[in-house]
Amino acid sequence: MNSIRNEMTAVPQATLERWLTGPRVSALPAPSRDQSVPALSFEFFPPKTEVLETQLWACIRRLEPLAPRFVSVTYGAGGSTQARTHDTVARLVTETALTPAAHLTCVGSTRAEVDEVARSYWQSGVRHIVALRGDVPGGGSYEPHPDGYAYANDLVAGLRRIADFEVSVAAYPEGHPTATSPLADLESLKRKLDAGATRAITNYFFDNANFLRFLDLCLAAGITAPIVPGIMPVSNYSQAVKFSQISGVSVPAWMGHLFAGTENDAETRRMVAAVVAAEQVRQLQANGIDEFHFYTLNRPDLTYAIAHILGVRPKVAQDAA
Ligand SMILES: Cc1cc2nc3c(=O)[nH]c(=O)nc-3n(C[C@H](O)[C@H](O)[C@H](O)COP(=O)(O)OP(=O)(O)OC[C@H]3O[C@@H](n4cnc5c(N)ncnc54)[C@H](O)[C@@H]3O)c2cc1C
8 A cells, every 4th residue: 555655656746636736826916907007216327428328318218108206316326426417317307207316325425515416406406305325435334424414314304404305215125234233224214204204215125025024114113104115127147146245135046046047148037037027026016015116227128028017008108098
């Protein structure tokens, strides 16, 4: 009898039996025409060269019809891209129908200098700032400027004194790399929101469980402002791994498994990247998340495809339908 049982277990389960008794993957949402589509925002970085500027503007023009809630432009480490960030944001105001948000950091500048930049944004018609502490250029431990805003919450308060800016701030589902504890990090986020920020945009993450757990912790801490997940479609896996190590973002083993063998096969890598990001956003959508911030890296295609999967269609085509 035992030998018969052993033989039976060695035989692979029939498809029907696997379907009836095997592990289940919960259903992902199937967007329909009646379902409300999520709100999106896109992040760009200011270009260094004319070629990169052309690439950025091609990216902006491709994503513009998706009518994002806002598009944001980063500020290089230590304010190193101040003029380029300003020029890009000013051009967004004058040449597009998009609502721009300018990133602004405190590191290495006096309050007066930061206030001046903020005032010039207001005068250019910019009404939304992503307020950040920033990092020391080239690494090294952070020391507040003696006459500067020490932390992002101080900057938020300063901006609110200057003008009626909408202010977004950063959040870290897996903790900021230098945070003394998860609780200290949560308290820091709460200080930024209490100082007048109305939204937190998270650092990117790959493991949705970490983000959803973070939402629970925010809720328990009394945070009610929207926490918008930052989504980074991975176009270069090995670079993403290196960057994630520095920024304290975990890369699940399954991702390594999915990208393994695609190092010299850009086309397959892009398809895998699209699947990974699409699955990530659809699982978040299934958990009730209805707002997403995309780190586009100034490349539109993956972001555009994932937005499409989320049910977002070009505004003109949608209006005509
Ligand atoms: C969505 C997003 C956009 C970003 N854009 C840019 C950009 O454009 N340019 C750029 O240079 N960087 C950018 N960054 C990176 C960011 O500047 C760094 O992560 C920086 O190290 C922290 O900035 P913060 O605003 O989160 O800092 P803070 O909120 O000030 O926190 C930084 C650290 O200090 C701790 N802290 C806060 N307040 C205090 C206090 N009073 N005393 C002691 N410790 C405290 C916090 O717990 C945390 O560990 C971005 C990050 C995100 C998530």
